[in-house]
Amino acid sequence: MKIQFTLNNKEIEVDVPPEKRLVNILREDLNCLSVKKSCLRGQCGICSVIMDNNLVYSCLIPAFFVAGSQIMTLEGLMETKEYSALSKGFEDASCRLCHSCIGSRYLAAFILLERSTRPSLEEIKQETNGIHCQCIDKNSLYRAIQTASRKRERKFRVRKV
Amino acid sequence: MSEKYKSSNIYLPGNLPDLLSALKAHPEALIFNGGTALMAAQPQFIHLPVDVISISGIRELQRITRTERYMEVGCGVTISKILEVGRHILPKALYTALQLIGTPQIRNQATVIGNICTPGRIYNAYPVMLLLDVRAEIRRQGGSRWIPISRLYNPDGTLSISPGEFLSRIRVPYERWTSECYQILGSSALDGALIFCGLTRLQKEFINETRLIFLFQGQNLLRDKEIENFLNGKKVPLSGKDKKICLEYIQNSISSQEWPIDRFEKERVLLILRDYLSQLYPEE
Numbered sequence: 001m002k003i004q005f006t007l008n009n010k011e012i013e014v015d016v017p018p019e020k021r022l023v024n025i026l027r028e029d030l031n032c033l034s035v036k037k038s039c040l041r042g043q044c045g046i047c048s049v050i051m052d053n054n055l056v057y058s059c060l061i062p063a064f065f066v067a068g069s070q071i072m073t074l075e076g077l078m079e080t081k082e083y084s085a086l087s088k089g090f091e092d093a094s095c096r097l098c099h100s101c102i103g104s105r106y107l108a109a110f111i112l113l114e115r116s117t118r119p120s121l122e123e124i125k126q127e128t129n130g131i132h133c134q135c136i137d138k139n140s141l142y143r144a145i146q147t148a149s150r151k152r153e154r155k156f157r158v159r160k161v
Numbered sequence: 162m163s164e165k166y167k168s169s170n171i172y173l174p175g176n177l178p179d180l181l182s183a184l185k186a187h188p189e190a191l192i193f194n195g196g197t198a199l200m201a202a203q204p205q206f207i208h209l210p211v212d213v214i215s216i217s218g219i220r221e222l223q224r225i226t227r228t229e230r231y232m233e234v235g236c237g238v239t240i241s242k243i244l245e246v247g248r249h250i251l252p253k254a255l256y257t258a259l260q261l262i263g264t265p266q267i268r269n270q271a272t273v274i275g276n277i278c279t280p281g282r283i284y285n286a287y288p289v290m291l292l293l294d295v296r297a298e299i300r301r302q303g304g305s306r307w308i309p310i311s312r313l314y315n316p317d318g319t320l321s322i323s324p325g326e327f328l329s330r331i332r333v334p335y336e337r338w339t340s341e342c343y344q345i346l347g348s349s350a351l352d353g354a355l356i357f358c359g360l361t362r363l364q365k366e367f368i369n370e371t372r373l374i375f376l377f378q379g380q381n382l383l384r385d386k387e388i389e390n391f392l393n394g395k396k397v398p399l400s401g402k403d404k405k406i407c408l409e410y411i412q413n414s415i416s417s418q419e420w421p422i423d424r425f426e427k428e429r430v431l432l433i434l435r436d437y438l439s440q441l442y443p444e445e
Binding site for chain 2: 126130
């Protein structure tokens with residue numbers, strides 16, 4: 001089945017079985033290796049990607065469901081203006097994520113900061129509770145996102161001036 | 162691990178008339194909404210039915226309509242969308258139930274219709290919707306009908322939606338309740354979880370109406386009309402004697418069920434009910 005969608009702002013067409021999971025399409029057909037594959041049950045969260053401005057588990061999405069959608073992975077996020085503030089924020093908070101979860105956690109932080117410039121701790125906890133990786137403690141993650149939000153806000157404020 | 166694909170016929174209608182035509186041509190087709198439960202249950206190999214109709218591209222089914230008396234939610238509306246729109250207007254118990262479904266990623270993909278329409282398993286939102294007298298529109302080419310959520314399932318657990326039909330939207334009435342409670346005790350994945358929902362309307366210091374329901378391990382519902390009738394007209398706060406009678410009613414109700422409930426589960430039920438009844442106070 002030919003499926004057309006937008007990946008990281010580029011129009012893509014793939015010919016895959018309609019039941020093929022999005023995580024497999026991204027990794028095997030489109031070489032987006034930042035998207036990791038693990039539980040395939042929508043539990044671990046490390047396969048998270050942004051689809052139509054919402055964070056979703058790519059392991060729960062069959063190919064036919066993607067038709068016409070806009071997908072963003074870490075590769076796409078790295079090409080945005082917001083990425084530098086995000087990664088600097090994590091760096092300044094000394095929050096080093098592992099290779100398994102870095103893609104999904106950065107995307108979760110990005111989508112959260114797109115919605116709310118200064119998310120509350122409760123909002124941060126809620127938005128990140130769908131990704132389970134033991135590489136860091138959660139408080140470090142929350143601090144990193146708060147630091148990133150301040151950097152991002154400062155960057156946009158400077159731009160407006 | 163590799164996945165084996167046994168390709169199904171996938172239909173992607175772009176509008177409602179096309180969907181109804183596709184459904185008429187393939188009445189046994191699976192209507193694919195969010196698909197989270199279906200996909201999560203198949204981590205090894207994905208097996209879809211022969212015919213699948215995906216409604217993700219149909220805008221008419223992704224609408225939320227509000228009137229003075231109710232809110233209508235299309236079957237393509239995600240749970241996160243309902244939470245966003247219904248933050249201040251949905252009944253609190255239903256809002257809580259929806260908030261507790263999965264994670265943000267699940268809520269961004271799953272639909273509330275899928276949550277109440279999965280045979281073999283009762284998920285979070287169904288017990289609350291039963292108490293709220295939510296109605297569902299069942300649609301087919303050439304007509305539609307509205308049924309209460311309580312008639313969505315046959316006594317044998319199968320859906321009462323015939324081939325060629327699909328659940329297109331639900332209608333949630335706005336009713337003011339003085340006390341609303343929704344609790345999940347146990348595993349957040351629902352296996353082994355006990356869910357309780359209680360709604361009470363007070364008039365000054367008397368109970369005007371109360372509705373209570375328990376869901377055991379995603380399989381069995383318990384709603385005792387005797388307790389509800391007994392409580393109607395009672396003065397709050399309830400006396401120790403009234404609470405004791407209610408607990409006896411629920412114990413009798415539990416004993417008369419065909420499915421087994423262990424002692425631990427019974428104690429949890431009594432604890433929740435006692436707590437709920439104890440927190441009923443007159444409106445200020």
